[in-house]
Amino acid sequence: MSTTDTPAHRAFVAEIGAIAAAIGDRPLDADLAKWLDATYPAGGPTFRAIAEAIETGDAEGWICPRENDGIRWGRVIKAGAEAGRFSVDVVHMESCRGPHHVHPKGEIGMVMPVVAEPNFDGFPEGWYVYGPGSAHHPTVNDGSAYVLYLLPDGAIEFTGR
Secondary structure: OOOOHHHHHHHHHHHHHHHHHHHHHOOOOOHHHHHHHHOOOOOOOHHHHHHHHHHHHHHOOOOEEEEEEOOEEEEEOOOOOOOOOEEEEEEEEEEEEEOEEEOOOEEEEEEEEEEEEEEEEEOOOEEEEEEEEEEEEEEEEEEEEEEEEEEEEEOEOOOOO
């Protein structure tokens, strides 16, 4: 059995694929963030199932296999595969700031605390949405968190700033 042919990997792909299908072609905006928080709330069964699959996948080595400057990450699903138009990445960050980048088509994210009560760019546990053309230095404060993000067509541009 390969590391990506595990019950946790299959569960992760199924849950994320279902969410991506439900998102469909909705605009990436504040209304989408509200809808995600209402439909898949932090602490709810889907949110918890994804968080548990991520923890297991990290232990199995398929969630965050790469590391740079204390940030671990991995692209778990490529755009055009099980999550439709979205790629799916997961990062693990602990009280740090990541590299500046632009989201040409937007970003949908899910914040899952690991230690303490961290926030990601000011967002607590739950969902956030950045619209097309948004940019930031991803930052986790006050603990550590996994951050899952869906990128339409896998579009992301690192700026080097």
